[in-house]
Amino acid sequence: MSGNTLGTLFCVTNFGESHGPAIGCVVDGCPPGLPLEAADIQAELDRRRPGTSRHVTQRxxxxxxxxLSGVFEGVTTxxxxxxxxxxxxxxSKDYANLVDTFRPGHADYSYFKKYGVRDPRGGGRSSARLTAPTVAAGAIAKKWLAASHGxxxxxxxxxxxxxxxxxxxxxxxxxxAFYAPNxxxxxxxEAFMDELRRDGDSIGARIEVVAENVPAGxxxxxxxxxxxxIAHAMMGLNAVKGVSIGAGFESITQRGSEHGDEITPDGFVGNNAGGVLGGISSGQPVTVSLAIKPTSSIRIERRSVDRAGNPTSVQTLGRHDPCVGIRATPIAEALLALVLADHALRQRGQRGG
Incomplete structure (x- = not known):
């Protein structure tokens, strides 16, 4: 019930805190014989890491x-x-003023209500810093999916x-720096983000993820x-407030004659289903869209309460992403890879091959 493990056969358990000595994960269930070295994982981590542009946290x-384990002579065991x-x-000194108060929109309040204690340094366990191990695990899943299924x-x-x-x-x-396809x-x-940083405010974003060559079944x-x-995994990404597959919420206004993807001898005519029919992959690209909320740590002073419930105000200083969505793309890719790797192994266990 701890909620720190994702997956059934391809499992990832994430550990650490934002300002602790280290963060990391244990990946259990990766098939043996996959060529793997630190450089394979590092390439993905470098895409997510902080300090890569003026538009993200300067940590x-x-x-x-x-x-640490699971790899011998360059292959997984x-x-x-x-x-x-x-x-x-x-x-950690940047968070001294948050020991007894709660940032509006942040997990500070709910963590304290759940555990009775919390680590305010960098958000502790609720920090987006904990997405780095997810990306590391996802790099392994990505490599295995590419090697075994294309x-x-x-x-x-x-x-x-x-x-x-x-x-x-x-x-x-x-x-x-934005992972923008244009x-x-x-x-x-860039101009929008520069203005936002001057204002001491934050903003949200929308991220799209696509998995191609996913077999049907x-x-x-x-x-x-x-x-x-997929939705369960994506909602585990910090700041995600919405997940849609395929046409998503646009399905509300579509008629059945428009939404249902017609099938011809040459394949599907469209992909409103986002590559999933009845919970099972159709062989089309799996398409996922994420809504990322604005960062809660902002310089603008806002109303809150202290631990005793007394009114106070909160202003967050330090180094924060004015838009966490800027670094979310490689994380979303990693989460999709982890879910697909898990289901690939489950399908192999059920059908063989």
Whole structure:
């Protein structure tokens, strides 16, 4: 009931706190024989790490991963893979004023109500810092999915606050700090973020993730539906407040004649289903859209209460992402990879092959 483990056969248990000595995870269930070295994982961590542009937190963490177990002579052994990432640039003094108060919109309040104690330094366990081990685990899942099934997982930002980002090319996604698929809109995004940082405020974002070459047949028909497990995993990403598969909420206004993807001898005509029918993959690309809320740690003074319930005000200083969605793309990719790897193994266990 601890809620720190994701998966059934491909399992990831996440541990650590934002300002503790280290963070990490244990990946259990990865099949043996997969070529794996730290560089494979580091490449994904480098995409997520802080301090990479002026638009994200300036906390300087190298996020160097250490493989502690589960790999021998460059290949996975089938035993638990231990991954460790040391924290090297924590500034706990930035959170001294939050020991007895709660940030509006943050997990400070709910954590205290649940546990009776909390670690206020960097948000402790509720910090987005804990997404680094998720990305590390996802790197392993990504590599195994590509090697065993040819699955390719990619993501991009489709909206930053009020600014919609039209899709232009996958080639542009890795060339800017926003994971935006459109080079022409990047200057507008940069200007918007600079203004936001001057205001001491924050904003939300929308992220799209796509998994291609997913075979038909992965998933379960009822409680462990593929789309349900994807939504469950994505809601475990800090600041996610909405998840949709395929057409998502646009399905509300679509008629059945429009929404139902017709099938021809050449395949499906559309993909409103987002690659999942009845909880089972259809063989089409699996498409997921995420709504990311604005960061709760902002410089603007806001009303709150202290531990005794007395009125007070909170102003958060220190180094924070004015939009956590900017670094969310590789995390969302990792979560989708973890769910797909789990269901791939479940399908193999049920059907063989």
């Amino acid at each position: 300087q963490e190298a996020d160097q991963v250490e493989i 089938g035993t638990p893979i231990g991954l460790l990432i040391r924290n090297t640039d924590a500034r 699955v390719r997982i990619r993501g991009y930002m489709s909206q930053l606050g009020p600014i919609a980002i039209p899709f232009e090319s996958w080639d542009e996604v890795g060339r800017n 080079a022409g809109i990047v200057p507008q995004l 992965w998933g379960e028909p009822l409680y462990d539906r593929l789309d349900a497990d």
